Amino acid sequence: MAQQKQQTQDMELIGTLIYQLKMESSSICTAILESANDNVRMQLTQILNKSLQNQKSVFDLMSQKGWYKTEAAPAEQYQRIQQSFVTMQQQQQQAQSQMQ
Template structure:
């Protein structure tokens, strides 16, 4: 029997892959010697960041991605788990 992935599972996998690619592009940008190559890699990196943001927004709106709330008091930042 073939098990079908749910939409949430698929979008979670895609977001994970976008994060991985973003990390790889970031490293490549940092190590690029040529300005032309660096600029091309930076554009690809920005594309991955934008894709990840869209996926995150969709997941968040559907309740599939819970982000801890951040509370700032003075110079401290505390992360509160979502309820």
């Protein structure tokens, strides 16, 4: 019984941690987008990358313990998302070239 209670507490604690890491990366991303100083942007990008690495570590631990379940996306859904991303990149490049 005590072991189950400890496991539940651990699961809640690590769930809170991953939530906080998600909020952290969101805030850092906003700061990057709103920064006019290239040096600040570069430093914030490095901090964001570290935050994302930390999230991955926590996610892997949660997944390993069965506390964070995911399903693999069907191949057609993956292809649709990939095509949408390519289209967005092309549109962004076109918009940037029109601004020049």
